[in-house]
Amino acid sequence: MNRFAVPMAVFAALVVVLALGIRHSPQKGIILSPLIGKPAPLFSLPSLNDPAHAVVSGDLKGRWYLLNVWGTWCVECRAEHQMLLEARDAHALPLIGLDWKDDDARARQWLTQFGNPYEAIALDHSGRTAVDFGVYGAPETFLINAQGIVVYKYVGPLTRDVWTQEILPRLPGHAGGSS
Amino acid sequence: MRSRGTVLRAVVVATTITITLLTVRAWAVDPTELPDPRLQARYLALTHELRCMQCQNESLADSPVDLAADLRREVRDLLLQGKSDEQVRAWMVARYGDFILFRPRFSPRTAWLWLAPGVALLLGAAVCWRIVRGRSALVDADSEPVDG
Numbered sequence: 001m002n003r004f005a006v007p008m009a010v011f012a013a014l015v016v017v018l019a020l021g022i023r024h025s026p027q028k029g030i031i032l033s034p035l036i037g038k039p040a041p042l043f044s045l046p047s048l049n050d051p052a053h054a055v056v057s058g059d060l061k062g063r064w065y066l067l068n069v070w071g072t073w074c075v076e077c078r079a080e081h082q083m084l085l086e087a088r089d090a091h092a093l094p095l096i097g098l099d100w101k102d103d104d105a106r107a108r109q110w111l112t113q114f115g116n117p118y119e120a121i122a123l124d125h126s127g128r129t130a131v132d133f134g135v136y137g138a139p140e141t142f143l144i145n146a147q148g149i150v151v152y153k154y155v156g157p158l159t160r161d162v163w164t165q166e167i168l169p170r171l172p173g174h175a176g177g178s179s
Numbered sequence: 180m181r182s183r184g185t186v187l188r189a190v191v192v193a194t195t196i197t198i199t200l201l202t203v204r205a206w207a208v209d210p211t212e213l214p215d216p217r218l219q220a221r222y223l224a225l226t227h228e229l230r231c232m233q234c235q236n237e238s239l240a241d242s243p244v245d246l247a248a249d250l251r252r253e254v255r256d257l258l259l260q261g262k263s264d265e266q267v268r269a270w271m272v273a274r275y276g277d278f279i280l281f282r283p284r285f286s287p288r289t290a291w292l293w294l295a296p297g298v299a300l301l302l303g304a305a306v307c308w309r310i311v312r313g314r315s316a317l318v319d320a321d322s323e324p325v326d327g
Contacts, residue, residue, distance in 0.1 A: 031275070033276065034276040035274075130249075134276070136233055137246075
């Protein structure tokens, strides 16, 4: 019937537009970080293992690193821990831990028990640095380049797929160039 | 009929208690008070229009989670530093993106979001107008009555 032609066409167009929108949404359910392509926030925080020295973002310039936001209260962080250890053993780039609103003693115990994948661990007791990084749920992982620019961010437990498909290919001289 | 009155009163009392408890809960989430009542009003307005990123359908003001408390603290500190509402919003957007604003800003990316309801309304009005005109033309022509 002719009188249904226009509404049906409009409906079909709407379906197509919405389907394309869903199909092409970059990462479903993940909020894109406005930090990507911008300098990583500066921080200077106490170190978990070395009370004499602070972990300072400026000191990390000149090489690529992964900033991994975690906490012993975070269940998902336990899920990604094995992957973090594998990443450490790949010697592709250093992992810096940002221990988010955590208890120092518990953090030490966690690392003794499960292994320490981090080169250094910055203690963010107040949560202020995590806010600067736009963290909204641990674990979150930021890939930061030698110029201190945030190149990539992953929300959720790091998986082997993310490591091999998103992180390694972005590194200079791809496939395991060390510093 | 007396029992019906009693039931009604019980319902009214229960409703009142529920509303009171809900209000108390809202206060319990955020006990922050700023020294200046005008600052306090701006603080309340801002925390109600910023999203809690962890429980995404709640505002900072309503959310009991830790992160919301951290972000409320930032709002309070920024206001005490004399920052404008727009500067506070920009501070939040720089870290969490447009998503943190319950009322997204007008930009090329959000243009459709803002314009679509107006466009839909205009389209609907045009369709209505055409139908009504078509029917009144039928009535004017005094042809067979239109079924309602």
